[in-house]
Amino acid sequence: MSYAYLFKYIIIGDTGVGKSCLLLQFTDKRFQPVHDLTIGVEFGARLVAIETKPIKLQIWDTAGQEAFRSITRSYYRGAAGALLVYDITRRDTFNHLTTWLEDARQHSNSNMVIMLIGNKSDLEAKREVKKEEGEAFAREHGLVFMETSAKTSDNVEEAFINTAKEIYEKIQEGVFDINNEANGIKIGPQHSTGNNSIPGGNNRSNGNGCC
Amino acid sequence: MSFLEWRKFNFFDIIHDADSKKISQTIGSSKITSTSSGHGHLVTCDDDGLVHLITRTFQVTTFRAYQSAVLLSTQLQYSSFLVTIGEDEPDTNTILKVWDLERRDRQSTPICIRSTKLPKSEKPTTLCVTDNRLLMAVGFVDGCIALFKGDLSRDRNSKPKMLKELGQGITGMAFKCVNKDQWYLFVSTASSVQQFNVTSKDSCPMTVLDAVGCDFKCSVLVNGPDSHFMIAKEDAIYCYTVDSRGPCYVVGGQKIILQWFRNYLIIVSKEKGKPLNAITVSTTTKLSDEIESISITVLDIQNKFIIYTTTMPDILSVLPEWGSLYILTTKGCLSQLIEKDLQSKLTVLFKKNLYDVAVRMAKCQQYDSQALIDIFRQYGDHLYTKGDHSGAVEQYIKTIGKLEPSYVIKKFLDSQYIDSLTTYLHALHKSGNANKDHTTLLFNCYSKLNSLDKLQEFIVTKDENIDFDVDVAIKVCRQSSPENALALAEKHSRHSLYIKILLEDRHEYTSALEYIEKLSIEQSIQTIKQYSNIFMENVPKDTVSFLKKLCSTCYTTTNVDLSGNLAQPEDFIYLLLDDSECLVDFLEHFDNFFDKWSTSLLNTYIEHCLIVWKNENNQEKRSIIENKIVNILQSADIKTCDYYQVLILATSFEFKPAIVYIFERNKQYSKLIRYYLSLYDYIGAIECCRRYGHIESKLWILLFNTAMVDDMFPPFMLEEILNEIERKSLLSAHFTITSLAKSKTINIGHVRAYLTSLFGAEKKTLEKDKEMVDKYQKDTETLKHTIEKLKNCAVVFQGLRCSACNNQLELPSVHFMCQHSYHQHCFQAFSESDDDCPACTPNNKQIMDIIRTQGQIKDYNEAFHSQLERATDSFSLISEYFGRCLFDDLSTVENQLAKSKLVSSPVVLSPKPVAPVVQTPPRLSPILSVKTIQQPNTNPFDEDGEDMEYDDNKNPFNDEYDESKNPFADDS
């Protein structure tokens, strides 16, 4: 499976907002009605095409529970994109967004693309957070916003792909240093610019030193 | 230790002291330094330099590997090689040895096939060998790694490659193969995880994967293509792929050992005091809690449960072998963990109502489908009793195909579950397992739910292998939504049903017709026949025009095999019988094809034409119809037209043109005339006589007879009739006049011309006859005189010439009384006898012959009768017989003849008729047979052969006219 770029994502947000379901829907096109608490960090990958370029998305789905925060935080670092998810049927998940965002900004690299996701849009009857509120929050914090439903798969694909597009644009603009894997971006094996895999390895060992 | 939110089960059974303490006895007081397992052995190595091989039956084989101590060992999984590192003397470089356990020496010690001194004097901490025996790595306490490449069983004296120094003791290593030929070496230290790409010979680039590390034995490589390198930390288990971090599983506790068995992760960790329910992430709480126990936990990562956990006083290592797991303590105690079979695991899950887990687990282990179905059913039942009906249905749907649907349907029959029932039934249909009853039920559900759109959707999407009984579906739909029923019927070519619905429910007759028109001929015939009555009742005009089209194909497609059941117009006639106009209209559509019509069709057509004709008041139209019918009769084939039938029809409808035509056609002229007469159409009758009188002269007689008795008969025609009779001598004048005289209506004025001419002619004949009589009398007188003379006077022969040679007579000569004279020699030459005059002999002989013949004829009355019957003028025949004296005695005639010798007869009887008669029996004997044969020709008035005999008419001597015998007498 060759790819031009590999983007690393994380999915964050309160427990039960549907992070794992979003991932499952995106990778397996399935929906899991039973809440299988994520204990730690789960992992998924899928190949997508952005401007005809094959891009591999490597996604970490983190546990939302407070108790796991210290562990999941360590995953922010290597991510190029983040999906910050709340549940439109639970206002508290929306209220916690600021905390999540601060946490993310603090532990990730500054260029990380964050997409705000209001999930469970299929449960319109139980909605507690208006779409406009989500939009407003996103505007205020410079995020991309989208409402999705992991159940009906509505907008799920778009959420991941739009994030990838955003990252891709940033790469084109030169915002990301694509040779630094800490940014969460990797050039595909066949697409590497010059034979820099060995120097890259050296880079990492240098980086290791500073950690 | 505590795992937050991991569900706990007990899927293992433990057997303590599985080896009956054999191992501990063998080891004795020495300390186990290293363990390994694989290829049918458990391997323990001790600080005394001994290696113990334990078989499945716990037979222990011990051999010395080193003089001092064994430090590390690795048994290859799929080969008999055991790799050990140990020292023969303390504080020298350690030695790596490769043993082939299948090759033993005399003391049954395995043979060491390689012994290599390691390049460093530092203590080796980790040993790692690939199963293909081509790669081997040794990690040292100072962070160095020695990489051996090439077949490890051969001591090539090749120097190992030293990898990049990590500065920290190596705690774990694992080789991983990617894409078949890419080899990576995962390496963990206490504070880092990295990976070396060891594929290339020269350089082995390193990639740091994480800045956390682990202790000895706390890392493991998960087998499989998408496998991870796992390390155990206090807070969690972290996973790595060759290029990045992978998932992590939060499992608290200070880990001692990490091991992989089947699909499970085995974690051995230290428990401090009582197990806490919170995660002990913060290491600061690590108080010197003395109550320390070791716990072993088996984690099903895929399903996210703890499937076994127990505490033990001490655990040295966990070894998977022979399909189960062996736990070895430092003292050499061996316990065995045996995984429960699936069924008992499932039973546990069912008890806890964890059906979804059960399903997942069963699927994982390729459980057979029947058992899976059973799980689904149990799950469904469980959800059902919990009141989650939609959830239950979801499970039941998975049982479709195996579980009897009625089991499920029964549960949802209550109307409040109709939604769920619908869902189930729909799925049932989709999977093609539905029967008729299911279809009925589903359609009823739809209509009860009022979700016609869904119903429609269901119907429309039928192509996608949803299978159901269409007829039932239509039936059910009909009650609730005829549209759907129609759509279904159309889609599935249930044409008859389609029409039925249109007609009975919708009363859309014309559209039904339009629909039928689109069908194939066979189908439309079948369908229209089925419903024709309804059509005719409601839309007769349209139906007729439809039938026209339909039947036209029957005629136009001549090439088509006509034996096939094409639409024949006959088939539809019965529909139109009540409406003659329609029927006529219908049939006339095919009048181009008269030649193909059947007799009955033609009859029907004519009959209904006649009905129309009869009901028509407009004279113009009537005549059009008349012409039409006659035309048809004229053009019709004799084979197809049953004229007799038509005649009956025409008679009953009093349709003159047809009657006339048929009579004419059948040459039944007298009937025709009688028909005319019965209508008092005398003109017609006489016309007919004029036309056919030359063929059948009796027609005139017929007409005449009628005229005699019919008061209405227009007398002005009489003249022509009489003339005709006269001209053709059809009746004797006497009879004619007698008849005329008897007629009450005819007066003399009407027959004056006839009488005048008759009498005129009569008079002339009379005069002529008189002349003849006079002449004959004169002749007779002369002859009498001559006879007298011959008798009494002398005869003077004055002949001068010979009647034979016409020369001058000379003597001797012969003279006859007949005044012929001959030379004698002439006479002798010509004469046949001496008495007769040769000139007269032939004549006399002839006369004599006639007389003789007449004598014979006399005996044969039969001849007379037959002649009489055949004769046109019977009277003259009889008078001739009189004249020949046939009614007298022959002798007297002969006498007379002999006397007179003069016979003059105008008629010469030919002897011909005599011949056949010779054989016939005498007149008086019964001769009926003969008579009947002759009958048709004998009765001059009988043209049909069916008339009774009219003897009197035949008899010219019968003056009496017997009115009662007149066949036309009662016609008036």
Ligand SMILES: Nc1nc2c(ncn2[C@@H]2O[C@H](COP(=O)(O)OP(=O)(O)OP(=O)(O)O)[C@@H](O)[C@H]2O)c(=O)[nH]1
């Ligand atoms: N109706 C609806 N339910 C959803 C949707 N997404 C998730 N859920 C439900 O929400 C529950 C939680 O979903 P998860 O994806 O396990 O939640 P999570 O964010 O991963 O939770 P943690 O792992 O604890 O962080 C599950 O019962 C899902 O079925 C959605 O789009 N619509």
Ligand SMILES: [Mg+2]
């Ligand atoms: Mg989750």
Ligand SMILES: [Zn+2]
């Ligand atoms: Zn003579």
Ligand SMILES: [Zn+2]
């Ligand atoms: Zn003569």
